Amino acid sequence: MRRLAIAFVVALVSPAAPALAWWDEGHMQIAYVAYKKLTPAARDRADALLKLNPDYANWIAGAPQGQEQLYAFVHAATWPDDIKMKPDYYDDQVTDSTAKQLVPYGHLKHAYWHYKDALFSADDTPLPRPDSVDAVSQLKLMIAKLPANSDASETLRSYSLSWMIHLVGDLHQPLHAIARYSAALPDKGGDRGGNEEQVVAANGETLALHAYWDGIFGGYSTVFGAVFDADQRGGLSSVTADAAKAQIIDPATWAQESFDLAKTTAYAAPVRTDKQPAELTREYETNARETARKQAALAAARLANLLEVLLR
Template sequence: MRRVISALLACLAVPLSPALAWWDEGHMQIAYVAYKHLHAPVKDKVDALLKLNPDYAKWTAGTPDEKTAKLYAFIHAATWADDIKGKDYDYKRDDANSATAGQNIGYADRNQHAYWHFKDINFTPDGVPLPPNDPVDIVTQLKLMIATLPPSSGATDDVRSYDLVWLLHLVGDAHQPLHAVGRFTKQLPGGDTGGNAESVIPATGEAIALHAYWDRRFGSYASPFGAMFDADDKDGLSSFGVNKISAAVSDPQAWIEESAELARQYAYAAPVSPGKNSVMLTRDYETNARNISRAQAALAAARLARVLNDTLK
């Protein structure tokens, strides 16, 4: 673990690129870079599964040929787990303690499962009591879905398709530092819900939640073409090298522990406040945030490609 963290921290020395992110474009760029490293037979298998998603026709509308349709579907699918939170989908809010929280039943599941997107490794810098962890989270579901995806699992194609679109999203989420941690302080004794309670002011001048600041490192809404263009820029995500030892780490719990360590060291670093008051970020803070985000997204892409090549080979 220390070796992997050291490799990630070494990435802070790389030259800066334009701001990157885990909103739509962040997930799309991660998916695109991962797709370029999939074996050809695996690309065919993931497309066959993605065709079972009800949004497949929307994802591929207007594409000029089958090859482009497969690529666009894969990139679009990485945002589906966030899309279903919108009112157009009529998916229900639920919680991690519900009877159906950890189910894996395919597209018959009409719950949003917002708690699948994170696992808070809670900590306190000043002795505030910590609550118990949720029984269902991103780690429990990633392990379940990775085990279910191979054809040999015996799961139906409907379930495997559902798990695939979730995997495309959750592997990215697991590498966003503030999807892995919750901080409890005397000013925030009920916790900060992964940086959503703190407010920061970046160089752009607006006040924004700390969590959202990190989520938007790649931008916000984007088309697949836009995400591909940005990723293939000379300083984009496609050009970022990933340590092979780090890329080979396959345990979702290890991914979360890495992200939590980065959050404690950098996301919560000064000048971030232990309370709700807005603070102006320094250049050093923003430089670290940009470089860590880029390194983590590239690592997420490499690990996503490895998971799919291994489970669908």
Template structure:
């Protein structure tokens, strides 16, 4: 099943035009997902988002109430990254701490940076692998998916917190380098999903491989800018297989992204060491196409998850 899904993704993107997850990518994913939410679900979503302390900030630029709901949904997709900044004064906690996997709502003042990924560990040269982390994006998404329905018994505070995190994490798990940790003789402590390797794209600067993929769909952008970008050679018009869109198991997403990372993110000229390599046109074209397809798939799956939970 996973091989079939991956083949479908690759067939779609490699035959299409070249056009991620910084703010621009997460906001585009949220916008496209919102377009596919059922009307009653949009109202339920907005009621939950209003419990987030940033709701007024998210909607400040909206010209009318309906647009305010859209802007809140789009901007909420960046909140899990926003709380890493000094302005929020959230604690940078560790995956080994007792509270690493808690799900307690907005009373939680931890950044939980390890919730943003699940590293499937692998080595191309037989290097030893460590034990995987006990808490990651998959463990937490499963908790959140179970808690989101109103019949779950979770408080609205927890359900709001979980919804905001879900808007972000579904996108994260479709970024291929959020699903892999590569260990080589040159990088024996692991590359943290491409953060140890450097690449030189056509723009000429040296950048971490992970950041190169993160930025493909854009950096800082307003909700209105994300809507424009998505509708103009962004991800809004990318066709997603209905069968692929119905796969709502985070573990399956990780395995798909892991395979994409091995095949494309680590493709030549990327080597097994940390030294910066000059990317080829073929590599950059494939990366843009894969990123757009993965983001469109994330949007479709996010909409299906939320519709099912709040119908």
């Protein structure tokens, strides 16, 4: 609970802080459901690659005997967020010459890899040029490197997989695919995917709209806790993804879907276009939870399908 409380404080007092889609619980539940869907051959290949991640020993520490690989895969889903807090990892900018480079286990945080901000104006506010490096551009590079017949080293494949497990989840969080501009928020970045709008949830908490969506599945959790929650009655394991949509493994399509959902659901009334807090209604929160569950289930199915193709 301490880390969850810290996350809420960061969301409230530090607008420049990088976004954390779904927080730990959401990312780990998506990874868990995806891992269960993989064939033994794809699992074995994923397991072998993740063993090359420098944090692997920490991931499996305390794992029940025989479940080390599962725990590693589920824990890997939070690794791109975890490195943001490592003292030997450094902030960098989307305009840097290294922004698009895949450097196996280098020490850059690449915070801008976590989202694809399609720009949107609520009132014809002029839009700047979008960034050319984002979650979609980088995920496409990683997809190209992961197959055994690519020119990538095993370490680069491991690095790509460690990011991919996370980024698939990111791209299914609607507010990781949009930046809304308005007369009240006209500057570069706009509302930064809901980070600049405040809402009041049913529990009385005032927080950024983006943080509200990130926290729908909960905050900090152990792997055991995430697996337990996913397997509970009504948990993510019981949500059936649309079979036809699950076959779509194009990151650009995922981002477009999330962009559309952001406009229709995440920004739905009573959310405002300025920084004044909006009190969320029961209807809004119900729709948000249902949308998040469907998106997370779809992310899990697509992650599994994508890895089946890439890890043959």
